Amino acid sequence: MSTLRVEGLTVRAESLELVREVSFTIAPGERVGLIGESGSGKSLTALSLMGLLPEAVTASGTARLGDRDLVGVPENRVKDLRGRDVSMVFQEPMTALNPLMRVGAQVAEVMTLHGTPRHEARERAVAMLERVRLPEPGQVARAYPHQLSGGQRQRVMLAIALANGPGLLICDEPTTALDVTVQKQMLELIAEVAPALLFITHDLAVVASVCERVLVMYGGRVVESGPIREVFTRPRHRYTEGLLAASKLTPRGTRLPTVQGSVPSAGQFPDGCVFRNRCPHATPTCETAPALTGDGHAFACWHPAD
Ligand SMILES: Nc1ncnc2c1ncn2[C@@H]1O[C@H](COP(=O)(O)OP(=O)(O)OP(=O)(O)O)[C@@H](O)[C@H]1O
Numbered sequence: 350m351s352t353l354r355v356e357g358l359t360v361r362a363e364s365l366e367l368v369r370e371v372s373f374t375i376a377p378g379e380r381v382g383l384i385g386e387s388g389s390g391k392s393l394t395a396l397s398l399m400g401l402l403p404e405a406v407t408a409s410g411t412a413r414l415g416d417r418d419l420v421g422v423p424e425n426r427v428k429d430l431r432g433r434d435v436s437m438v439f440q441e442p443m444t445a446l447n448p449l450m451r452v453g454a455q456v457a458e459v460m461t462l463h464g465t466p467r468h469e470a471r472e473r474a475v476a477m478l479e480r481v482r483l484p485e486p487g488q489v490a491r492a493y494p495h496q497l498s499g500g501q502r503q504r505v506m507l508a509i510a511l512a513n514g515p516g517l518l519i520c521d522e523p524t525t526a527l528d529v530t531v532q533k534q535m536l537e538l539i540a541e542v543a544p545a546l547l548f549i550t551h552d553l554a555v556v557a558s559v560c561e562r563v564l565v566m567y568g569g570r571v572v573e574s575g576p577i578r579e580v581f582t583r584p585r586h587r588y589t590e591g592l593l594a595a596s597k598l599t600p601r602g603t604r605l606p607t608v609q610g611s612v613p614s615a616g617q618f619p620d621g622c623v624f625r626n627r628c629p630h631a632t633p634t635c636e637t638a639p640a641l642t643g644d645g646h647a648f649a650c651w652h653p654a655d
């Protein structure tokens with residue numbers, strides 16, 4: 350597993366700079382959110398890492414996953430990286446899946462493209478469908494996309510994205526088209542299976558529930574970044590303040606007690622709190638977080654508006 354290091358990433362359409370000098374890192378296992386208003390450059394940032402920029406749009410700067418360059422790589426080599434080192438799940442699975450091909454064959458195809466023998470790929474495809482918790486994976490493998498629900502199709506897309514064991518998963522609004530219950534399950538699954546995650550969304554509650562860190566983009570730049578609790582409770586940039594104010598997250602003014610030397614139990618979080626099952630001080634869930642060192646932390650609690 351390798352760290353993603355992006356430095357000075359700039360995306361241009363002719364002389365127009367659409368993304369400017371973006372720098373960030375994502376360590377193995379880390380989940381980083383990318384938020385910002387429409388047109389702020391989130392998708393172009395992600396597409397640069399996938400080598401999928403639209404025609405006449407170019408990227409400069411560096412993006413390295415371990416010892417591999419992701420930016421400025423010739424097209425014939427980008428195909429090797431895409432799917433194997435970095436994978437992406439988009440919002441609408443129906444447009445990404447081939448309607449005329451059984452889904453098992455579609456999962457298998459991305460493996461054969463990267464050198465897995467055909468018979469082995471078929472077997473591993475079913476295992477991948479099981480990994481993304483599709484019940485009856487053998488049966489699902491034989492289905493066509495239209496025979497599955499939206500949530501099942503998005504799980505298939507996740508299986509395709511993970512098929513070659515990439516080091517980084519990028520998700521661009523992967524649950525926006527799903528209903529709320531299915532969305533929650535899908536987010537939990539993504540958080541669990543992502544080797545390292547760059548998660549693009551407009552939904553701040555989603556970022557808070559899936560990611561540990563967040564990057565805020567505005568006008569093509571990253572204007573603020575940091576751990577979720579810091580950025581969401583003490584935003585430094587006026588634009589972030591505005592985003593929070595306009596979001597479904599509303600500060601209740603509840604300041605939970607300073608925690609001394611122990612991990613807060615789920616009972617300390619009010620119903621509906623996005624931190625409820627996650628320790629806001631550490632990356633794992635409350636249940637598994639190591640005991641705090643005793644210096645104590647205070648935090649405000651943000652939760653979705655009623
Ligand atoms: N092919 C292109 N040629 C020129 N400009 C483009 C092209 N694609 C995107 N842009 C512009 O680049 C800017 C950033 O676009 P991008 O799609 O990255 O924004 P975004 O933050 O992902 O927005 P959204 O949340 O709506 O998806 C926008 O101003 C957009 O109009």
